[in-house]
Amino acid sequence: MISNWQQTLNILLVEDDKVDVMNVKRAFRQNNINNPLFIASNGVEALGMLKENYPVVPKPRIILLDINMPKMNGIEFLKTIRDNDELKNTSVFILTTSNDDRDKIEAHNLKVAGYILKPISYEKFLHTVATLQSYWQLIEIPD
Amino acid sequence: MSTNNPIDAESEKSINDEFIYRIVHDLKAPIRGVQNLVQWIKEDFDSGDQQAILTNIELLDYTTKRIHLMMDALKLYAELDNMDDPKEDFNPLINIGHIISFHLKGKQMKHEITGDLNTVVLPTKKLIICLREIVKNAIKFNTNRHPQLAVRVLQSNQSITFHVKDNGPGIPDYIKDQIFNFFTSTEPKEGVEFIGAGLAIAHKAAKVAQGVLEINSNSTGTEVKLIWPTE
Numbered sequence: 001m002i003s004n005w006q007q008t009l010n011i012l013l014v015e016d017d018k019v020d021v022m023n024v025k026r027a028f029r030q031n032n033i034n035n036p037l038f039i040a041s042n043g044v045e046a047l048g049m050l051k052e053n054y055p056v057v058p059k060p061r062i063i064l065l066d067i068n069m070p071k072m073n074g075i076e077f078l079k080t081i082r083d084n085d086e087l088k089n090t091s092v093f094i095l096t097t098s099n100d101d102r103d104k105i106e107a108h109n110l111k112v113a114g115y116i117l118k119p120i121s122y123e124k125f126l127h128t129v130a131t132l133q134s135y136w137q138l139i140e141i142p143d
Numbered sequence: 144m145s146t147n148n149p150i151d152a153e154s155e156k157s158i159n160d161e162f163i164y165r166i167v168h169d170l171k172a173p174i175r176g177v178q179n180l181v182q183w184i185k186e187d188f189d190s191g192d193q194q195a196i197l198t199n200i201e202l203l204d205y206t207t208k209r210i211h212l213m214m215d216a217l218k219l220y221a222e223l224d225n226m227d228d229p230k231e232d233f234n235p236l237i238n239i240g241h242i243i244s245f246h247l248k249g250k251q252m253k254h255e256i257t258g259d260l261n262t263v264v265l266p267t268k269k270l271i272i273c274l275r276e277i278v279k280n281a282i283k284f285n286t287n288r289h290p291q292l293a294v295r296v297l298q299s300n301q302s303i304t305f306h307v308k309d310n311g312p313g314i315p316d317y318i319k320d321q322i323f324n325f326f327t328s329t330e331p332k333e334g335v336e337f338i339g340a341g342l343a344i345a346h347k348a349a350k351v352a353q354g355v356l357e358i359n360s361n362s363t364g365t366e367v368k369l370i371w372p373t374e
Contacts, residue, residue, distance in 0.1 A: 017172060017176070018202060019173075019175075019176035019179060019180065019202055019206060020172075020176070022179075022183075022199075022202070023179055026183065070318075070328065070329050070330055071315070071317075071329070072317065073317070076317065097168060097171060097172055097175075098168070099168075118175070120171075120175055120178070121178065122178070122179045122182050122183075125179075
């Protein structure tokens, strides 16, 4: 059975690594997360999916965002959506391998909902996604 | 490169530490990918999902190839410092012509080599490595419908200068200050070819030979200037 929050809440994954995309898809499946999951391989593509002309309907209210991507990296994408009135309240969770303090500080200055380091093992990643799911079910996310 | 100045030694150590941190960080991603794929193949084997197994095996194949390429590039980068590099004949028309032909691989691209094309005698190994990476980039990333490559060679008593100019899309602004960093690429991580090591290797080869490598790039193309000492 698909719950109400799963029916209405689109999730956008912005990630250029194919294996990491599969990581998220499998972890969602194994945690019974049935929310529509949309994939963009960089910030430019993600903006295209969010803005008015080529929208993902309804607009994703949660974004899982990698940092190191070509064309437009995660931090640049985050700056762009925080400057946009329609997109600035989107909940963004950084999902990255970067343990660099500069990236963490910059992301938090841009009001991320969470900064998550991609775990080494798949089991730990499953657990991370399960924790995220519990959090998403608990919180109120603005439209 | 060793130094007796403690401040230089300290900043050199810091640069090396940052380099090692970045390399380890970039290598971890595909290695993590391999670990995950092996686990998924085991899970899909248990559940009998043949299609998923085949997909994961293909991904495993390309990920391990990518790791090989990354390690080969690192090895070459490390070898540049102490590379045996005897003096040999270098003919710009022949040597650069070979590099261009090899990397065109059937791609249609107008190209020319002009300037001072006399044979010179100089250490050629690092020079050819450097030119190879510059030409490879100029060919690979040129998405112009009518791609062109122009190489001009100028010789003086002390050096030989190469101008390698293409009419490709240019290097994007967001990456310009990182182009000599290892594993920095404008392409997504799914490509086996585009590991982002070529210009880092070219830059180091030039530096070790006490040459100069400069890049000017905009939306109409990229020009690489390489000055290589002949003395």
